[in-house]
Amino acid sequence: MKIDDLGYFTEQASADIVVARNVDAKDERLKQIMEVVTRKLHEAVKELEPTEKEWFDAIMFLTETGHMCDEWRQEFILLSDVLGVSMLVDAVNHRKSSGASESTVLGPFHVDGAPELPMGANICLDEKGEDILVKGRILDVEGQPIENAVIDVWQANDEGFYDVQQKGIQPDFNLRGVFRTGADGSYWFRAVKPKFYPIPDDGPVGKMLGKLGRHPYRPAHLHYIIKADGFEPLTTHIFDPDDPYINSDAVFGVKQSLLAEFERIEDAARGKELEFGDWFWQVEHNFILAKT
């Protein structure tokens, strides 16, 4: 470390000089975070040697990303997602060794307060898309059913939009629901077969993806948050393995264990029972929770 006599800035000791200023921080964790962030930022600048124009372009990119954020749009989460940062944060927080189901990103479209529905309810309120029956069980790592598990599910509609992206077009809480398991740990509900869709790509993050030659699509999936007393909460998706984007999810959310089987069922009688047509899709997937 070479700091000049008066502690003035030098290129060589730049990060040391900045970090030294945080000596009086009351919060040790914040001090640590700022030290690592400062060092990595300075390493990046030294490696890239950005021109002043490139630096200003970066400032403007961050500014536009901030300006894009509002109550219904979180462009910084999107940026974190497409850079794989969200998945990495998920990974370091949910290292699973116990046989529990794997987690994946929350995504920006979860909302609190979705209605709790009776098992079997149809969460599709706009009557668009192909019917699907979704079912499975919530189990512990010994394979025993978990009673009173709360399953919060949400998905995009048949056109690839979540309700909150189409306020006034889709009914409120379209394709969202909360279900609670009984003694057998099983769940089932009716919905529409999910489709691939682009992440919102009309903002700075979408433009960046375009310049990088990357598409903005996420393969078809259903979102789940599953909670039960005495167990680690699980935030995850299930994916359609036949989706054209299954190997290139724009936000890196796919894991092999989250591939589910979407089966086409031709059974007019069963379809009628479900208030579906002569055929429908079915996906069955069990989730295994780790004890806390």
Next chain:
Amino acid sequence: MKIDDLGYFTEQASADIVVARNVDAKDERLKQIMEVVTRKLHEAVKELEPTEKEWFDAIMFLTETGHMCDEWRQEFILLSDVLGVSMLVDAVNHRKSSGASESTVLGPFHVDGAPELPMGANICLDEKGEDILVKGRILDVEGQPIENAVIDVWQANDEGFYDVQQKGIQPDFNLRGVFRTGADGSYWFRAVKPKFYPIPDDGPVGKMLGKLGRHPYRPAHLHYIIKADGFEPLTTHIFDPDDPYINSDAVFGVKQSLLAEFERIEDAARGKELEFGDWFWQVEHNFILAKT
């Protein structure tokens, strides 16, 4: 590099997996920038292992920083400044070995279009503060005067605010002016003695400084951008070495070579000539430009 068979995300290979997606980027420089930024971000996450709450706090900090930015406030530049990133970018772009004057940060308060004034003009339009005579010469590295050098100067007023921070309170273009040297390369103008002042600290960056136990003050300084045909432009300050914050500039802008001498002159006759009182301040500083 361990990417699982299908290219799905793994903690270990996280950055490799993300970077591999940029294979089709048309712009090689952008590809390089995103590779370094992605790797450093992932290194920081792996080193810090942020909780999901810490990650979300970071998202909200960036969002609030973006929301603070408008036409007159650039909170991301402020963030870059207080993390020493602006000074580092300045350093890698202006490595001086030739005897030319050193540069420092531009800061967020420069505006284009300040009026060109006759040499000797008083740039103080609000009649507040202690009078100062600012003078010196613009020279090449051989010590020869530079004719037709354009000197763009700006400073905060006696209360520590730039005109653009006090629209409607300060006159437009208060304490800003553009001067052009004659054959002898000399410049002089009248102003007010600068004072230390806080960087705008009512936003997320100011709150962060508070949590880090850092003060928001910049030592007293005058800003200069000096341009002349055939020479590298110079963006710099001169500082008052007697300022209480001279060794702890919130944005790390001070360099030893930019310390000027602020002299108190007791000379009623000269004061009268300058339309000052019986005494005034004087600072003399030469700037040396490198040939392009």
